[in-house]
Ligand SMILES: Nc1ncnc2c1ncn2[C@@H]1O[C@H](COP(=O)(O)OP(=O)(O)OP(=O)(O)O)[C@@H](O)[C@H]1O
C-alpha cells in the first residue's frame with residue numbers, strides 16, 4: 402500500500418510545493434515509485450516547479466469527472482522514470498470536487514506507487530480539508546519566523562482532529578549563520594515549541610529559488626538535505642541535516658562575517 406502524505410503549512414509561501422517536488426525527486430532517487438498530486442486548485446504550480454506544464458493533456462478534475470482514466474492524466478518525469486505528477490485542474494471545476502472523490506482517485510493509485518505526496522493549498526479552509534481527508538500522514542512545513550510558526554501550530558491542532566498515522570514538521574529556509582549567532586531559532590527548539598517531531602531541516606539557498614525543472618544540483622546543500630529527509634521518511638530514522646556545520650570553526654566564522662556583509 403502507498404503512503405499517502407499531505408504537505409501542508411498554514412502560512413502560504415513557506416515552500417510546500419518546492420518540498421513536494423524535491424522530496425518526490427529524492428524518494429525516486431532512492432528507488433521508490435512516487436506520484437506527486439497537486440490539490441492546490443486555486444494557485445496550482447507543482448507542474449511548473451517540475452517543468453511539465455507544457456505536457457498537460459488531462460488533469461485531476463478530468464479524472465474525477467470521468468473524462469479520462471487516471472493513467473491518461475499522469476505525467477512521467479523526464480529525468481526519473483519512477484516519478485509521476487498528477488496535475489490539478491481549473492478553479493471553477495474544482496469547487497464541485499469533494500475530498501471523497503479525490504480519495505477515490507488516490508485509492509486507484511495505491512498498488513502502483515510507494516509514495517503519494519499531496520501538495521495542499523495554504524490556510525485551513527475547504528481546500529485544506531479536502532487534501533487532508535485524502536491522506537494518512539502529514540508533513541507540516543514551517544519557516545523559522547513567528548507568523549509561520551503560529552500558523553503551523555494552528556494547523557497541527559486541526560490535523561490532530563483527523564487522527565492521522567503521523568504528523569511531522571519540516572523546517573524550511575533555515576539559516577545556519579543566523580542560528581549560530583542566536584538570531585534564528587534552532588530547528589530542535591521549533592519542534593519542541595510545536596510539540597511535533599522533526600522530519601527534516603532544509604537550508605535557505607539561492608539554488609532552490611533558481612533551480613529549473615531539472616531539479617537541484619547534485620552536491621548542493623539543499624540536495625544533500627533532501628536526501629537526508631527522504632531517508633528519514635523511508636527508513637523511519639531521525640537524522641537531521643546540520644545547516645550550522647559550514648558556519649562553525651575558523652572558516653565558518655569568516656563565512657558568517659561574509660554573509661553579514663562585514
Ligand atoms: N529552502 C529554500 N531556499 C530558498 N528559496 C526557497 C526555499 N524553499 C522555497 N523557496 C522559494 O520560496 C518560494 C515559495 O515556495 P513555494 O511556492 O514552494 O511555497 P508554497 O508554500 O507552496 O506557496 P503557496 O502557499 O502559495 O502554495 C519559491 O519562490 C521557492 O523557490
Ligand SMILES: [Mg+2]
Nearest residue numbers: 417418419441
Ligand atoms: Mg504551493
